Amino acid sequence: MSKPRARVDIAFPFRVDRRGRTAHAGHEEHVRDLIEQVLFTNPGERVMRPDFGCGLLDIVFTPNSPELAATLELSVHAALQRWLGELVEVESLDVTADDNAVRVRLQYLLRATGNRRDEIFEGSAL
Template sequence: MRARAQIRTDIAFPYRIDRRGRSAHAAHEEHVRDLVEQLLFTSPGERVMRPDFGCGLLDLVFTPNSPELASALELSVQAALQRWLGELIEVEALDVVSEDNTVRVFLRYVVRATGTSRDEVFEGRAAV
């Protein structure tokens, strides 16, 4: 007998019910992208069981822009990605841009399980 290739699926984010009445699923690469988005826009202290999870990017939206802030943001995002998702992705390029009440994260990474390179833009807006 031949072994059957198993397709990996994960729970979709945001959580929702599919048309069959079950938890919606996402392909592994989409699930990894969803995990990155959750990490970027979760503020530390927001998760009860993981109070140190997150980057808190939206907390810094109204901080005056400077080259030092941009460097600090990129370092903290890079550190959070490595700490929480380092087993799933390898970061190749990262750029964080803050304009008005919007933060954009330009990220190129490789999904370790598949070796697929992805270019993503994550955008978050602070409530005014």
């Protein structure tokens, strides 16, 4: 009986590995890459999925306020739930904007493995 192979997904951003093949990523890294895509893709950017993403980079130059932070956290949570809800369960989310960057601190549970992750995602409008 052969040993089961570990799950391998396509790496993001798409690239070619040193063997000339599509680069792969482990499941946890792949899910992190998917989260990054949801966070920093603006709605309307994807041709076949015009409602994909949450447009965080649009708020970089918006004045900070408690209302904006609460609205952002709600919209980010909703986007993650919609697009990745079968892969992750969001446990904690904190969105901050300063100067020309957005920072998202996200704690989540990987549904496939039960592992908890604590990640920081940063994006810049420049």
